[in-house]
Amino acid sequence: MSLLNTINSPADLRALNRHQLSALADELRQYVIESVSKTGGHLSSNLGTVELTIALHYVFNTPEDRLVWDVGHQTYPHKILTGRRDQMHSLRQHGGISGFPRRVESEYDTFGTAHSSTSISAALGMALAAKTKGESRHAVAIIGDGSMTAGMAFEAMNNAGVYDDINMLVVLNDNDMSISPPVGALNRYLARLMSGKFYAAARNVGKSVLPTPMLELARRFEEHAKGMVVPATMFEEFGFNYIGPIDGHDLESLIPTLQNIKNLKGPQFLHVVTKKGQGYKLAEADPILYHGPGKFNPAEGIKPATTAAKKTYTQVFGDWLCDMASADDKLIGITPAMREGSGMVEFEQRFPQRYYDVGIAEQHSVTFAGGLATEGLKPVVAIYSTFLQRAYDQLIHDVALQNLDVTFALDRAGLVGADGATHAGNYDLAYLRCIPNMVVMAASDENECRQMLTTGYHYPGPAAIRYPRGAGIGAAIENDLSQLPIGKAELKRQGKKIAILAFGSMVHPAILAATSIDATVVNMRFIKPIDQEMIRAMAASHDALVTVEEGCIMGGAGSAVAEFLASANLNKPLLILGLPDQFIDHGDPSLLLAESGLNPEGILTSIQQRFGIEPSV
Incomplete structure (x- = not known):
C-alpha cells in the first residue's frame, strides 16, 4: 500500500518516520500531476509546494495551529493531505471541491483566499486572537514572492512587527516568479539575498546574531542552506x-528549521526557495504554460491546438493594443502582474518602452495610470474585473474625480467557470456606473469589443470596457480602429409587445430567446451613459421591457433602466434579469448561466412566467 493512501489527515502524516517523508513527497507530487491532468487547474505552483506543505503539517499541530495560504492556488497538496485526496477528481468541477482554500470546505482551510497578499493580515489577526483568548497556538502565513509586491503585505508586516509576544510565522515561498516573471525592486532584493557574494559576506557575521537553537541548526545544515540567517535585512527592520x-x-x-522556529517567540520570517513545476520536467521547463492548464496527458504534456479556434476576447484586446500603439505613440500599457492573462505578451515584445508590469499592486496600477494621464500620455490599464475591485478608492479619487484620461480594459467580466466566486467579475457594472465621469461599455461580440476599446481610448476621460472570459460568438473582426457613438444603442431585432434590452454577453442569447416570442432585442452597448432615447422609444412601442445582463441585478444595468423610467415618469412593466444576490460557485460557465436563468431557455421562461407570453407559431 502506498504511503499517500494511509494519509487521511495531518495526524497520520505526523505518525510517519522522518525518513518516510521523501517517499511521500514523490507520491504526492505524482498524485497532483495525475489529478490536475484529469480536471485542469493550477499545476506549476502546486508542484513547487509539495515538500513545504508536508513539512508544515508535520511540524505544526494543524488545524489547531493555523495555516493561511496566500492566493491559495498552491494548496492542492494541502487539500490531499487534509482528507480530500479522494475528492480531487471533482476539483474545480460543479459541486466539487474548490481550487482555492474555503472555510466551508475544511477546518484546515482556516481562511478563504484567491486574491493575493492577504495571508499576513489574516494570520496576524489569528495570532492576536490567540493571545487575546489566552490560547497557545501558532499562525503561519505562506506567501509567494509575487504576492510580496503588494502593499497590503507590507502594511500587515508593519503592523505585526511591533508584537514581540505572538506566535506568528511568515513563510516566503520564493520561486522567482508568480505567474509572469517577477518584476520590481523587491525581486532584485531577493536575488541579492540569494547571491553568493551576499551570502559569503553574511555567513562570517551570522554566528554573532544566531540564537542558540539556530546556531546548532546552522552547523548541521550549512550545506543545505544558503546562510540560514542573514542579519540586518529589510524584513528585520519590520520587526521580524x-x-x-x-x-x-x-x-x-525544512523540518528542523521549522521545529526550531516553533520554539521562538515573536514574529518570525522564513525565506524558502522553491522551483515552480518541481519534479515534472515539462512544467519546470515552462512554468508559465503549466501554470493553469486544462486537461492533458502527463506523459505527452500540453499539445498545441490542432484546429483553429475562435479568438478569445483577451486575444482581441491584445491585437487591438498593438494596433492602437502603432497608431498612437502616447499609448502606455499597464498590467498588475497579469501579462499572459491579459493578453499583453506581444505588446511587451513590440513596445517594451511603453509596457509596465507593476507587480501585484492593483491600487498602484490605477494611480500610476492617473499620474501618466496628467502628463498627456494615454494609459490603458488591462485588469480583471474582480481585481479592479481592489483599487476602487483609487479609481474614484485618483482618476474619476480628476476626470483623467485612463482606459480600463476589464477582462473576465461575468462568470468565469472553474475559478469560481473569487474570480468572477459580477459587480463591475454596479460599482462603475455610480461613479461620475465614467463611461462604461459591455461588448456583445469580438468586433464590438475592438470598437469599444477604440471608443474608450479616444474618450477624454475615464472609460471602462468589459468583456467576458474565453471566446465570443465568432464574429468577423474588422482591422480598422473605428469608434462607436457614445451612449447609443443598436436595434438588433424588431419584434412586438416585448422589448429585451440586452447588455454585453447577453445580446446573443437574448436574440435566440426572442425568436420564440417575436420580441424586439436591443444591444444597449453602453451602461453609462445609457441610451435614454432608445429606452423611451421601446417603452412607447411595447407592452413591457426586459433587461438582461451577466452581472449582479442589484445596482446593475437593469437598475439603470429602472432609474431612467422612474425619472422620466414612464410607467412601464419591467423585468430585470441578471445574476442573483449570492456568490456563485465554480463550474462550467454554460451550466452556471443556465442555473442563473441567463441562457436562451432561461430568459424565455422568465419572460413567459412574468408576462404570460405564448410562443409564436
Missing part, C-alpha cells in the same frame, strides 16, 4: 526575525 534562505525542497532542512 529573518531566517534563510533555505532549500524549500529539502525536507532535511
